[in-house]
Amino acid sequence: MSPARTDSGFTLVEALVALGVFAMAGVGLVQLQTHSLRTLVAVETRALAETLAYNILVETVAADSAPALGARALERRFAGRDWQVTVDVAATPDPAARRISVAAREAGAAAPAVQTHAFIATSPEAAP
Secondary structure, eight states: OOOOOOOOSOOHHHHHHHHHHHHHHHHHHHHHHHHHHHHHHHHHHHHHHHHHHHHHHHHHHHSSSOOOSEEEEEEEEETTEEEEEEEEEEEOSSTTEEEEEEEEEETTOSSOSEEEEEEEEOOGGGOO
16 A cells, blocks of 8 residues: 555645636726726816816905906916816896806816806996
8 A cells, every 4th residue: 555645735726726816806906996096086186176166266256346258268377287267257137147157177188177157246337
C-alpha cells in the first residue's frame, strides 16, 4: 500500500477561479466608484450654478430701478469656474409686474445646469 497522501493548499485551477472572482468584484467596485464621482461632479456643478443664478437674481431684484425688458448674456467667474448666464426680463399680463428668468451654465456646456425665475413688482410708471 502506498502511504496516505495529505493535500494542503489550493490547486492551480482553484487559485485561478478565486482570482477571477476577485477580479470581477474589483471591476464592479471601480465602476461604482466612477459613477459616484460623476454624480458628485454633476451635483457640485448644479449647486454652484444655483448659487450663482440666485445671486444674480437677487442683484437684479434688489437694484434701485426696475430691470429693462429683454435678454442679456453675462459671463462670470464663480468658484474658480467660468460661467455663462442669461438673464431674461419679460413683461407679464400685469403691467406692474415683470418676470425674471436666470439660466446658468458652465462655459462650454450645451444646456443650462439650472434655470430659476422670479417676479418683481414695478411701479406703473416703469411699465411699458
